[in-house]
Amino acid sequence: MVAALALLVVGGMALVNAIISEPDKTGPSTAASPSAGKTTPSSNGTTTSPRAALPLVIRVTGQPTTVVVRVADTGGKVLTNGTLNTGDTLQYEDAPLQVVATNGGSLQVVIYGKVQPREPNGQRAQWFVRARG
Structure with missing residues (x-):
């Protein structure tokens, strides 16, 4: 009985740690790195942080929505496919x-680094990010 209780406590602690800890930073550099926390865009509509040089940054500012991001080549590897939260x-x-x-x-x-025009709320939208030459 004591051993079973100890297993439950250890398992519960491991589950809590798994839920609240950050995910491992493994995988290819093209993988998405979701991060919680709100950011504020600058007033002129462009970003001035180091993120400005990144090909793509997506922020969920409204209701949760399903997002699919894939490599735009003949293989079309899916990088993200799921619901993103506010x-x-x-x-x-x-x-x-x-x-x-x-x-x-x-x-x-x-x-x-360029903020794209806002799409209509509730409507499907798509974007294409070209490779820099």
């Missing part, structure tokens, strides 16, 4: 990329 941010270091969102109005999309 406050989530994804960054991608490589291009070309194709982005599709179920609700484009929920996202702020920044391509090579």
